Amino acid sequence: MGMTVATFAMAATCYVVTTALFFLHLFRGGESQARWASLSMAAAAVAQAGFVASLLWVEHHPLFASIDETLALGSLLVAVAYLATMRRHRLTVLGAFIAPVCFLMLLGAGVDARVARVSHEVRNALLPLHIGVNILGIAAFALAFAVAVAYMIQEQRLRQRKLSGIFQRLPALDVLDSMGLRLVTIGFPLFTIGMLTGSVWAVRAGNGSVTFSPGQGFAVLSWLFFAVVLLARAAAGWRGRRAAMGTVLGFLCAMAALVGYAVRGVGAS
């Protein structure tokens, strides 16, 4: 228990420090804050890997069985994906929006989620697949969310002719738009598989009857938002602010779905 709490606290602290340093960098400039923020993000990822390992091997939580492990793994994936990709694309500064997302997901993982733990009777082979692909999809959407927030800020600054400070440090609009599209394109098929396997699993778990929960409602809404973002872009040239807005709403719905499951309990869904 001690190690779990320690790694959880360490990861949460590192995310808070990362967010503070990135915001300092965004609003006040200075390269050293950005460097320290990246290091702090890496430290957070390491601490969080320790937290997940402790959950699985010290506390013997079964993998993919509850919302807390799902959120912990999802948050870790977001941090790792950020560290692996953003530096290469010179988008390190987006850590300012990604670190808070990781922090909130980690906080969710810290909530005592025993209510959400799935009983052995209802677990079967589909559940790990359902949760696994959803985690990957949500990680991609979380990154897309950060990119979309940056896009909306940058576009607003450009429209308002406020070109100093944060505008100077955020990436170009087109770069953000393309990156957002790429991330949603990666996340959407995974999320779709997650939705399908989730539906099948829910029917099996309920012995043929399905009860509709708010979590499921938000998940469907989230899927619809991302579907519209991709379809409208291909069919009607939707890009820029509209696509960014759709991405933000889609991700918020995905988060609301997770909160819904956590509150109601996966077992009950």
Add this chain to the structure above:
Amino acid sequence: MSTELIVVGLSHHTAPLSIRERVAMREDEVPQVLAELARSVDLPEAVLISTCNRVELVAASREPQRVGERFTQLFDARTNPEKIDRCVYRHIGQDAANHLFRVAAGLDSMVLGEPQILGQVKTAFNLANNIGLVGTLLRRCFDRSFKIAKRVRTETEVAVGNVSVSSIACELAEKIFGSLQGRRILLVGAGKMSEVAARSLTARGASLYVVNRSAERAESLAKACGGTPRPLEALATELAEADVVISSTAKDGFVITHELMQGVCKLRRWKPLFIIDIAVPRDVDPRVDSLRNVFVYDMDDLQKVSRENLAARERALGDAEQILAQELADFERWRRSQQLTPTIVALREHVRSTLRSELEKALPRLTNLPEAHEKALRSMCEAMTNQLLHSPLTALKQADNGEIVAAVQQLFSLRVDEQPASAAEEAQASAEATATPELAAVRRSAHES
């Protein structure tokens, strides 16, 4: 007299363009000018910076006043019969270092924080280095100035944001599209200012298309800028293809209307479009800016950005001054230790040789002295040297003026070599001055063995 740093020259702060253009020197003239100066004054180290806004000699010399006078005479010869004494400034010692640091960091530039000056200072330094006119002092001073310039650029907002219309246009285009490589620039009208902006954009890898009422003018401008001329009738088609539009026609009324752009936006499937309207009266209907993914900046917007960027730079000046003060203090500490090193070396040698000579006189009187005892006496001399000098050397290192150094030289009748000590001597003297006597003795014996 010790070697001093001097800066002598004139700049846009002190001299009008009519004088600056007469004293400015081409790169190939610089070696000749420096050689001529070195013939008449002591000038072991010298760098000559000549740009459109300043001509300055940065030198290290034992006769800084004479260097200043001689360089001013050189200016006079170029502006003859007009005397330009009133335009020439001289900075010696710490003031000279401070001035050079400000210049390299762009804090003394006409446009605060402009980056070109650093490149020009580096070029001047390399030129002097290649002809053997850079020694310890100037190398240290220029290296420090490059470091300060880098710190000012990365740690403050002094160099953030452009202030010229064409640079702002480029910066904005890059903030919308990222790289401009392969992007399409459309010039509507063929004004001089739009040409400057278009050249800046094409220099970043964009392709250029020119639409103008006069086909000849479109053709000549396209040819001059490496672009392609297009007839005015193709405006809508070109707008649908372009990424950046620069409009500067002399036409009354809007050339790019809201209605035209609504159709164009559908054609281009709402791809982002950046329109720079530098015409007065405006060419672009202001309502176009409200269209999805279309960003219109007119002359007022660009000038407002310029003013804000300049104001932001001025606000950051305090941060830059802090960096400058820290680095200057650090440089001065090094400079003092540099001036002190020959005195430390001479004092140590004086005491050591006195003790040794007394020992040599005494040794013949000590008959049957075992070799081990003689060795012990010699070691004792070394230890006494260190013991005796520890406090005076520490006081010398901590002295913040040259008076104590001069007093020590006078008291002990030291003949101090004015050349800067070698790096090894400097390091040794510095280490000995701060070490305890015992540690210094160990270092000394290790050094001698």
